[in-house]
Amino acid sequence: MTKRVVVTGLGVVSPNGIGIPAFLHAIKNGISGIKFMPRYEELNFSCRVAGMPDFEWEKLINYISEVTLHGLKGTNIAYGLAAALDAWADSGMDYETDEPHWETGCVFGNSIADTEAMKNVIIRVDNKEAKKLGSRVVEQAMNSGVTSYISGRLGLGNKVITNSAACATGSQAILMGYEYIKHGYAKRMLTGSAEHVDTYVYGAFDSMRVLSRKFNDHPEQASRPMSLTAGGFVPGSGAGALVLEDLDFALARNAKIYAEVLGGSSNSGGQRQGGTMTAANSTGVIRCIQEALVSSRINTGQIDLISGHLTATNADNKEIQNWSDALSRTGDDFPLINSLKSMIGHCLSAAGSIESVAAVLQIAQQFVHPNINLEDPDPEITNRISVDCLPVNMIKKEINIVAKANFGFGDVNSCLILSKYN
Amino acid sequence: MTRTEILNELKKVFAPYTTNKELLNSINDDTDLIRDLKINSANLVDIIIDAENKYNIEIDFDAADKMINVGSCIDVIREKLNQKNVEYR
Numbered sequence: 001m002t003k004r005v006v007v008t009g010l011g012v013v014s015p016n017g018i019g020i021p022a023f024l025h026a027i028k029n030g031i032s033g034i035k036f037m038p039r040y041e042e043l044n045f046s047c048r049v050a051g052m053p054d055f056e057w058e059k060l061i062n063y064i065s066e067v068t069l070h071g072l073k074g075t076n077i078a079y080g081l082a083a084a085l086d087a088w089a090d091s092g093m094d095y096e097t098d099e100p101h102w103e104t105g106c107v108f109g110n111s112i113a114d115t116e117a118m119k120n121v122i123i124r125v126d127n128k129e130a131k132k133l134g135s136r137v138v139e140q141a142m143n144s145g146v147t148s149y150i151s152g153r154l155g156l157g158n159k160v161i162t163n164s165a166a167c168a169t170g171s172q173a174i175l176m177g178y179e180y181i182k183h184g185y186a187k188r189m190l191t192g193s194a195e196h197v198d199t200y201v202y203g204a205f206d207s208m209r210v211l212s213r214k215f216n217d218h219p220e221q222a223s224r225p226m227s228l229t230a231g232g233f234v235p236g237s238g239a240g241a242l243v244l245e246d247l248d249f250a251l252a253r254n255a256k257i258y259a260e261v262l263g264g265s266s267n268s269g270g271q272r273q274g275g276t277m278t279a280a281n282s283t284g285v286i287r288c289i290q291e292a293l294v295s296s297r298i299n300t301g302q303i304d305l306i307s308g309h310l311t312a313t314n315a316d317n318k319e320i321q322n323w324s325d326a327l328s329r330t331g332d333d334f335p336l337i338n339s340l341k342s343m344i345g346h347c348l349s350a351a352g353s354i355e356s357v358a359a360v361l362q363i364a365q366q367f368v369h370p371n372i373n374l375e376d377p378d379p380e381i382t383n384r385i386s387v388d389c390l391p392v393n394m395i396k397k398e399i400n401i402v403a404k405a406n407f408g409f410g411d412v413n414s415c416l417i418l419s420k421y422n
Numbered sequence: 423m424t425r426t427e428i429l430n431e432l433k434k435v436f437a438p439y440t441t442n443k444e445l446l447n448s449i450n451d452d453t454d455l456i457r458d459l460k461i462n463s464a465n466l467v468d469i470i471i472d473a474e475n476k477y478n479i480e481i482d483f484d485a486a487d488k489m490i491n492v493g494s495c496i497d498v499i500r501e502k503l504n505q506k507n508v509e510y511r
Contacts, residue, residue: 070438071468134471135464 005181006421008255009091009243011083011192012357015051015236015344019086020361026343027358027369028394032220033344034234043199047211049219050197051236051345055079063095064153071136073117075237076110079350080146080194081153083239084108088154088190091243092255100157103187103249107161107176108147108241109169110193111349113140115200146194158186166408167309168266169193170240170352171416175264177244178416187249192241195350202235210313211235223346224373225310225339226320226381226390233311236345240353242360257421259363262401263296264416265289275411280315282322288413289326289405296417298401300327303335305368307359307404310339311346317380319407324384334385335403336395342372352406356416359402363420368395423503428496435472439465451493477503 010020015033017023026033033051040048060069060078063085072078084106085095121137124130139145144162151160159180165172170193177189197205205211212232215222224230250257267288269281293300306323310316323337324330340355347354362368370393377390405415433446440446440459455461461469470486473479473495479502481489489495 065441067439067441067462067465132471132474134468136468 004247005261007258009087011086011241013079013238030370030372034219036219045206046213048216049222074114074140075196076194079239083241084150087241097155100155102157105158105186106190107173109163109173116198165412168406168408168412168414169349171406171414178261188245192353194239195348197235225312228376230312234345236347240357259360260419260421262417265291266414269411271411285322286326292415305402306337332386334389359404453492
């Protein structure tokens with residue numbers, strides 16, 4: 001007997017809004033969080049814009065003790081903590097507990113520790129001053145740093161796992177949390193992901209020539225998924241968090257319910273049949289989407305909205321084709337589809353969780369957020385699906401089921417099916 | 423540098439690592455860093471590094487092991503300062 005799983009809390013640190021009220025306002029109104037970065041000009045990057053949250057470091061004192069804050073350097077950890085603790089509070093739970101929450105676990109993902117913070121470590125070691133590093137480096141360098149800070153602050157006592165699957169990390173974390181509850185291993189899972197694109201990671205993407213470089217003077221127009229003039233993605237940073245609960249457990253404590261997770265799938269195209277380290281095997285993508293539908297016991301016609309991966313690279317057209325093939329829907333019959341990346345850029349490991357927060361909000365408040373910078377949709381896309389499927393303004397509409405997918409380097413895929421709670 | 427002067431300076435060194443600010447103001451030689459000030463044992467390393475930087479001294483492993491309460495911290499710091507042949511008395 002498997003359990004139904006619902007979303008009871010949300011938290012977000014996004015380039016276009018920190019905290020759910022600001023983020024909700026931004027996505028309803030198509031507000032961009034992409035800004036010009038003077039530092040990237042100094043560094044001779046080709047792309048000089050980014051989605052960087054207006055994060056006030058001092059406000060971390062609202063989340064952790066001053067002893068913990070002293071010595072905290074990892075920006076990804078800070079983002080993850082803020083989003084996760086906001087989601088926890090939003091679900092109606094207290095931060096303080098003496099007994100661990102044995103029924104609650106955590107799956108929180110990320111890509112890499114804050115390399116800028118780690119640079120200071122490297123310099124000290126190279127200067128033969130390793131003795132001066134202190135006690136706080138290891139916990140922030142380890143991949144499980146973010147989950148350790150979150151679970152330690154909240155006293156989470158069930159499975160605590162750090163996942164990493166490049167750009168599919170966030171939706172995969174939510175899927176894993178969902179599976180633990182569904183199979184009865186936990187009553188509640190705090191799920192999500194965090195990413196801080198520091199200058200070193202940014203530079204490495206810049207060198208791959210996959211970033212937007214023609215809109216440095218117009219940062220808000222730089223992220224253009226599905227547009228004919230899309231010329232690469234805009235790196236973004238932040239974190240998203242969702243509290244998932246066993247439905248009966250949530251009902252028993254009168255928790256607010258935003259939406260239900262119906263199912264999902266995570267797979268890999270095996271870097272075969274056209275799939276590579278950086279490109280998706282379409283067969284793998286289509287299988288992932290179709291398996292998500294099967295696990296959710298819905299048919300292809302029931303999807304009202306797709307929250308795409310859609311990064312604003314030449315992979316967008318292929319992604320639309322894969323969705324169309326997976327759902328056997330084209331033209332006017334295709335669901336509405338949007339890309340949050342048009343407003344916040346591509347938050348890599350955090351993309352899936354921030355976009356899932358947006359998807360849940362669209363279900364809870366019955367709207368579809370706009371695609372911005374889509375005044376010139378790619379004809380190869382509109383030859384397959386109707387231009388009416390690509391909203392450029394917010395739409396108020398009945399939204400019952402949303403498919404949320406992300407695809408990452410390594411040819412990894414994750415697809416979640418989210419539904420209105422009935 | 424007198425014991426009292428070192429004690430007053432040590433309060434600033436300990437401050438980032440304890441949430442018990444009231445007790446910090448009234449520490450004496452017998453105050454235990456872990457038991458009384460509730461300092462995380464891992465943070466003792468950070469306190470030693472901060473003290474090294476503050477007094478421009480080097481606290482070796484054997485000396486660090488002695489730094490359990492405020493009095494032994496002052497002893498170690500005074501000893502290391504004296505080893506530098508600096509006149510602090």
